Amino acid sequence: MEGLEKKKYWIWLSLIPHLGSKKKQDLLKQYKNPQVIYHLKENELYKVKGIGEKTIENILNQDIRDSVANHIEYMLKNDIDIISIYDKEYPNILKQIYDFPMSLYCKGNRNILNDKSIAIVGCREVSKYGEGATKYFSYHLIQKGINVISGLAKGVDSYAHKGAICGQVDSYTQGQDCGKCGKTIAVVGNGLDMVYPKENQLLAEEIVKKGGTILSEYPLGTKPERMNFPARNRIISGMSQGVLVVEAKEKSGTLITVDFALEQGREVFVVPGNINSINSVGTNRLIQQGAKLVTNYHEIF
DSSP states (O other), X not given: OTTGGGGHHHHHHHHSTTOOHHHHHHHHHHHSSHHHHHTOOHHHHTTSTTOOHHHHHHHHOHHHHHHHHHHHHHHHHTTEEEEETTSTTSOGGGGGSTTOOSEEEEEEOGGGTTSOEEEEEEOSSOOHHHHHHHHHHHHXXXXXXXXXXXXXXXXXXXXXXXXXXXXXXXXXXXXXXXXSOOOEEEEOSSOTTSOSSGGGHHHHXXXXXXXXXXXXXXXXXXXXXXTHHHHHHHHHHHTOSEEEEEOOOTTOTHHHHHHHHHHTTOEEEEEOOOTTOGGGHHHHHHHHTTOEEOSSGGGTO
């Protein structure tokens, strides 16, 4: 955290609107670091292939540059860091995907980001069956030394994080002691100066307190807009060795994560569901299409 001032150019780069991950990759291949890009003149920027006039205006925008100091001040006060692709803590597995983020804002334990992880995802309107299954798998994966990644949303995401945290287990553990505390990673679609949904504020605090991490590619002040979540999902699957799906409706956003996982070469595991439940239409179809059906945590290993 003490080196945050040295990372100001990464913060600046993250603040430039309408400059996607792939374009940032291209710029950094050419110029090596954001400090060089920061000091480019207007005539030099016009020579860069693939960026238009509006993007050049944003790169040169003085208001954006002036706002970096406020970001650093807030980040220092609230223990928020930024990790770039050049930092050893940046998840190596994430660099394998096509449009990996060039930096990640991080609150919590940055030293677990290269540990083995499984993503657990599913629908927001989760049933009691889905809640129990999510906690069961999350709890037991943690006990086996596998970190659990999810998106801090309502439903399956929340129970995935809770199942990983000490003391948040249920009857699926068959009366076992809590065991070791779990380290869980939440990847969110907004800036780390807010928690979405608001009812997960205490859960977010508990994740960090128990040695976990909250991550976002979005700078402070970014609201949880709808378009952010598909992009967030590519990070959830990209950081994971595999993705476990618990309950997904026919047109669930969860299936976007599955698509990313398959694209990225990750294994997809699915908990089978009740054939009479709308929450199981998506999951049961994934099994029909060849995803691996799992009924206990041993089958994931």
